[in-house]
Amino acid sequence: MxxxxxxxxxxxxxxxxxxxxxxxxxxxxxxxxxxxxxxxxxxxxxxxxxxxxxxxxxxxxxxxxxxxxxxxxxxxxxxxxxxxxxxxxxxxxxxxxxxxxxxxxxxxxxxxxxxxxxxxxxxxxxxxxxxxxxxxxxxxxxxxxxxxxxxxxxxxxxxxxxxxxxxxxxxxxxxxxxxxxxxxxxxxxxxxxxxxxxxxxxxxxxxxxxxxxxxxxxxxxxxxxxxxxxxxxxxxxxxxxxxxxxxxxxxxxxxxxxxxxxxxxxxxxxxxxxxxxxxxxxxxxxxxxxxxxxxxxxxxxxxxxxxxxxxxxxxxxxxxxxxxxxxxxxxxxxxxxxxxxxxxxxxxxxxxxxxxxxxxxxxxxxxxxxxxxxxxxxxxxxxxxxxxxxxxxxxxxxxxxxxxxxLLNMNVPGSITEEGIRKNLVIGLGYMEGWLRAVGCVPIYGLMEDAATAEVSRSQLWQWARHGVTTAEGKKVTKEYNLQILKEVADDLSSKAGAGNKYQLAAQYFAPQITGEDYADFLTTLLYNEITTVASTAAKL
Known part of the structure; x- marks a missing residue:
């Protein structure tokens, strides 16, 4: 050297x-x-x-x-x-x-x-x-x-x-x-x-x-x-x-x-x-x-x-x-x-x-x-x-x-639906769960989902709760409503995935991000410490 x-x-x-x-x-x-x-x-x-x-x-x-x-x-x-x-x-x-x-x-x-x-x-x-x-x-x-x-x-x-x-x-x-x-x-x-x-x-x-x-x-x-x-x-x-x-x-x-x-x-x-x-x-x-x-x-x-x-x-x-x-x-x-x-x-x-x-x-x-x-x-x-x-x-x-x-014209026709809320939860949780297991892209609903689509799901849920929007079915979206459906979705996914899955851990991180209150800059930075294995002593170069 x-x-x-x-x-x-x-x-x-x-x-x-x-x-x-x-x-x-x-x-x-x-x-x-x-x-x-x-x-x-x-x-x-x-x-x-x-x-x-x-x-x-x-x-x-x-x-x-x-x-x-x-x-x-x-x-x-x-x-x-x-x-x-x-x-x-x-x-x-x-x-x-x-x-x-x-x-x-x-x-x-x-x-x-x-x-x-x-x-x-x-x-x-x-x-x-x-x-x-x-x-x-x-x-x-x-x-x-x-x-x-x-x-x-x-x-x-x-x-x-x-x-x-x-x-x-x-x-x-x-x-x-x-x-x-x-x-x-x-x-x-x-x-x-x-x-x-x-x-x-x-x-x-x-x-x-x-x-x-x-x-x-x-x-x-x-x-x-x-x-x-x-x-x-x-x-x-x-x-x-x-x-x-x-x-x-x-x-x-x-x-x-x-x-x-x-x-x-x-x-x-x-x-x-x-x-x-x-x-x-x-x-x-x-x-x-x-x-x-x-x-x-x-x-x-x-x-x-x-x-x-x-x-x-x-x-x-x-x-x-x-x-x-x-x-x-x-x-x-x-x-x-x-x-x-x-x-x-x-x-x-x-x-x-x-x-x-x-x-x-x-x-x-x-x-x-x-x-x-x-x-x-x-x-x-x-x-x-x-x-x-x-x-x-x-x-x-x-x-x-x-x-x-x-570039700022966000006048997009369409509705906010309960199905859309549930899909966002499935996608967000599914991606985060895979990421926590060291898998960076996950097939969900016939799409290959990665960090970007998980971020869309998370951000929409946050936005809808923050502004208290009403779904096409007539339900007002609130913090409590999102958290209730999150629990239902996480329990369902966890029960079907079998032992060793990380859906409940993903849900713990996801929950504060869909209430319209806390908003992490990126899901990846939010989760990063969970997948790091920083050693107490350095390897020899």
Whole structure:
């Protein structure tokens, strides 16, 4: 170990076991790189998180978000562009997403898709084992040494064609990795995920003909994108990788970021691969930000579709913005999954996927997401038919005009029903229960639910109780009413799930979040301590 690495590792602790497989990931050099990222950027990260709190306080006082006057010159400057599409990122018509467990990684890379977003975020429960094993799996997949046998079945990467381009989604700025500390302070989960992946794989990815590509979640301002860009530059300089090798696609999944789309691309322009419509998180963010406003109460989740006024405006603005700046405008997740043993229900679900993808390609999206390999053909057929070119960046949509009022138009037709309340409880509890068992995505009601959809469920229940809405059946929604149905649902789910389930524990955490009183910033931060196994003594590096 060099003296420089030795110095960087001072006050660095890994408060968790390092398995033999993980030892190739948590090397001294990699940990020193993480420490550099933490020391350089954590103070700024914390300042930006505090800025979120201040902006929420303004909204609570009735100050609505708007396009920023101080960055008007960026929006009105017609000359600048994002980066040209990187190798393996020109055609992204179908992207599959999912967690980073070994089986999922092999199945995703064997799917008939163009890219695979390996997810360390919303579809992943961030136990130490999940996060480290996910890094091992990325390392092995990039080097084609991930083949394995599970219960007598061989899982092998296909050799008959090139594999989909790999994109990694690290955790958002708000999450921490408590098992890795620098000077007694936990590192940012996003820096931990990004740092380990980049340090070990950037040069190998470039040698393979692609590069280190990322999806960047949960941002609320262009200043948060600027922080990522600074991280990218330092990482490339430190590891001897040319600037611009990294590409980042930003998920526009907060209402605040929707007002700063051009500025976000601008901050990342040397590294930008465009924007993505993170629809479920976007709905969650909109409810969350305006939860105290009685004029912003939404009906049942099933009524809040992509044709709802505020969602339609968001999509139109995103596509126009991306194409104006020469980068991809990616569509959202088809959360529907195949329904076994019910041919009619499965047919209806697949027709829903087809209609959703048809809407996206006709709107001008350059690609879309699926959560299950079986949906890839449907999405591919739609985009192949209606987008014969590798992308639609040439579609400028200059006739589109979206105002701040359009983005805030939450006049969504529909009712609030007891069925909607019960579904939200089942989804919220089901996801939280799985998360507490280290499972980050759960099939419920024929949909693949992750943190975003659980957050929508939680936030709607909170909002309805807070404002005392009346259901279509004539029942006033109160704290007591939500808690009563929560108990019924939790008892029912717990009794059917068998021994060892965590529904009652999930209900303990969920109960304060649906009363219209307490409101945690994120369910994941609320639950995180339940899945951490922070050791009292540090592992030896």
């Amino acid at each position: 060099s003296p420089q690495v030795d110095t960087l590792l001072q006050d660095v602790q890994v408060l968790a076991p390092i398995s033999e497989a993980a030892s190739k990931i948590l090397t001294k050099e990699a940990c020193a790189f993480l420490a550099t990222l933490h020391r350089t950027f954590n103070a700024t990260r914390k300042q930006l998180l505090e800025r979120r709190v201040l902006r929420q306080a303004e909204i609570d006082k009735g100050v609505l978000p708007d396009f920023l006057p101080e960055t008007k010159h960026i929006r009105e400057d017609p000359t600048w562009r994002g980066a040209d599409p990187a190798p393996g990122m020109v055609d992204r018509r179908v992207e599959i997403t999912g967690p980073t467990d070994r089986k999922m990684v092999v199945n995703a890379l064997n799917s008939d898709v163009w890219t695979y977003m390996a997810d360390f975020e919303d579809s992943n429960s961030p136990t130490w084992e999940n996060m480290i094993n996910g890094q091992v799996n990325m390392y092995d997949a990039i080097r084609r040494q991930i083949d394995f046998n599970l219960n007598g079945k061989d899982y092998k990467l296909r050799t008959d064609r090139a594999l989909p381009t790999l994109i990694v989604r690290p955790r958002g700025w708000h999450l921490e990795e408590k098992h890795f500390t620098v000077g007694g302070e936990p590192i940012s989960g996003g820096l931990f995920d990004f740092g380990l992946y980049f340090f070990h794989n950037a040069k190998q990815l470039i040698a393979n003909g692609h590069g280190p590509y990322f999806y960047l979640p949960k941002m609320e301002s262009h200043l948060e994108a600027r922080l990522w860009n600074d991280v990218f530059n330092l990482a490339q300089d430190t590891c001897g990788v040319p600037r611009g090798s990294i590409r980042g696609t930003v998920l526009i999944e907060t209402i605040m970021a929707a007002f700063e789309m051009e500025e976000i691309i601008y901050e990342l322009r040397q590294h930008s691969s465009g924007l993505n419509c993170g629809r479920w998180d976007y709905i969650f963010s909109t409810i969350k930000k305006f939860r105290l406003n009685p004029n912003c109460v939404l009906p049942d989740r099933s009524c809040v579709t992509m044709t709802s006024p505020f969602m339609d405006a968001y999509v139109k603005l995103l596509i126009k913005t991306c194409h104006k700046r020469g980068v991809h405008a990616m569509g959202g997740m088809a959360a529907l999954i195949p329904i076994k043993n019910d041919e009619e229900a499965n047919k209806k679900a697949m027709e829903g996927v087809y209609s959703d993808k048809l809407r996206e390609v006709k709107a001008g999206h350059d690609g879309t997401w699926v959560a299950h390999p079986a949906l890839a053909k449907i999405a591919s057929d739609v985009f192949n038919q209606h987008m014969p070119t590798p992308n639609q960046i040439f579609r400028r949509n200059e006739e589109v005009s979206v105002s701040s009022q359009d």
